[in-house]
Amino acid sequence: MTTKPRTAARALSRIEAAAPPVSSNREWLSEAIGKIEADFNRSADTHLIRLPLPHHPGVTLYLKDESSHPTGSLKHRLARSLFLYALCNEWIGPQTTIVEASSGSTAVSEAYFARMLGLRFIAVVPASTAAPKLDAILFHGGEIHAVDDPRTVYDVAHRLAAETDGHYLDQFTYAERATDWRGNNNIAESIFAQMAQEEHPVPAWVVCGAGTGGTSATVGRYLRYQRHATRLCVADPEHSVFHRHFADPAVTVLPDRCASRIEGIGRPRLEPSFAPGVIDRMIAVGDAESIGAMRALSQVLGRRAGGSTGTNLIACLTLADELVAAGQTGSIVTLLCDGGDRYACTYYDDAWLAERGIAWAPVAERIARVLSD
Incomplete structure (x- = not known):
């Protein structure tokens, strides 16, 4: 028995029959996306808090307060x-x-x-x-x-x-790929819009931490896309792989688990979302420094901040020192990543810190003097 050659029309009909129908979930997807977008429309932008540095003439620090989101953090x-x-x-x-x-x-x-x-x-x-x-x-x-x-x-x-x-x-x-780094209401675009009326509207530095690497990738790409002179500094816990990889690309994992006490930032392995090429500088920060700075800042703000905000603050003050030493003025913007109430039983518990040998108090005293008039 001979077989008739398959015609183009028959082949096409076969393909069409095998192709999946238009997704039966499309209506649900549309509703789901609409719910998330409506939630965004109900939310105001997060505040940018101006924090003068009395011992750093000509330098002003700004905190992008991400703790005011409905779930209380940058995340x-x-x-x-x-x-x-x-x-x-x-x-x-x-x-x-x-x-x-x-x-x-x-x-x-x-x-x-x-x-x-x-x-x-x-x-x-x-x-x-x-x-x-x-x-x-x-x-x-x-x-x-x-x-x-x-x-x-x-x-x-x-x-x-x-x-x-x-x-x-x-x-x-x-x-690093889920957020539109060119704009579309990302955190970098928001920062620059809020800085527009300030004395130094284009910051000398933006400082953030790295947990996934997504925020630093978004900010770094946005700075380059908008052709801003602003540089990006990532503050990283000392017991993290990110700053080690930044210094030596061959380092991609720590030999042991990440010993950092600062939740939310610092990782034991290099994460796929970390983009070192868009980072201008990294500063490693010890746990005692992060927690001491967090405690001092909380006294100034009148409310508790989280540990990663303390990490950011240490890097900001290092950069502020360098600007003053170089005879330069400008602004530095960082993130108040989350509130401190989530850490009441850890970072704000003196006994918990003492049990772990974290000598935060001398750092807190030093940072308090820096932030005071």
């Missing part, structure tokens, strides 16, 4: 971007379980958005994560999966996503 921006990115890629549907590896704040924000969309959310967190952060994840409807070794959070998150037929948001991979 609210990242979580929104990660959800929109995953939705627009159709990685998330109406029955998808959302999984994330996080030291706490990102998971808090992601739990908020997952509940908004009616989705189950599981946070894989280090067992050392501050209890108030865990309480916040639970408050927003999330579930906690704690691991003893922080280096295992990635593998565990992958496994849980597979077991639940879910989606691992993977902030450490997608943070």
Whole structure:
């Protein structure tokens, strides 16, 4: 028996029959994106706090207060971007379980958005994560999966996503690409809009930390795209791999787990979202310095700030010293990453700090003098 040759029309019909139909989730996706965008429209921009430095004439420090987001931290921006990115890629549907590896704040924000969309959310967190952060994840409807070794959070998150037929948001991979670095209301664009009426509207430096690397990648790319003279400094805990990789690209992992006590920044391995090429400088900061600076700043502000804000402040004051020494003036902008109430049982507990041998008090006294008239 002979077989008739397949005609182009028959082949095309075969292809069309095999092609999947237009996504049955499209209506749900549209509604989900609309909910997230509506939430953004209901939110005001975060404040930019002016903090004069009386012992640094001609230099002014500004704090971008990210603690005022609905979930209380800078990670609210990242979580929104990660959800929109995953939705627009159709990685998330109406029955998808959302999984994330996080030291706490990102998971808090992601739990908020997952509940908004009616989705189950599981946070894989280090067992050392501050209890108030865990309480916040639970408050927003999330579930906690704690691991003893922080280096295992990635593998565990992958496994849980597979077991639940879910989606691992993977902030450490997608943070640098989920946010539009050219503008579109990102944090860098917001900073420059708010600085427009200041004495030095184009900052000499913007300072931020690196947890995923997403914020530093967004800021660094935006500075170059807008052709600003502003330089980007990343403040990194001393027990982190990022500043080591910046100095020597061959270093991509620490020989042991990351010993830093500063939650939210610093990692034991080089994360895919870290973009060293857009960073002008990195400053390594000790834990005692970060916590001492955080405590001193909180006295000046009249409210508690988190540990990573103290890390940023140490780097800012180093840069301010250098500007004065060089006879230069200008502004420095950094981030108040989150509030300190989440650390009441850790960074603001003197006994907790003493048990861990963190000598923060002398640093706090020194920074208090720098910030005082």
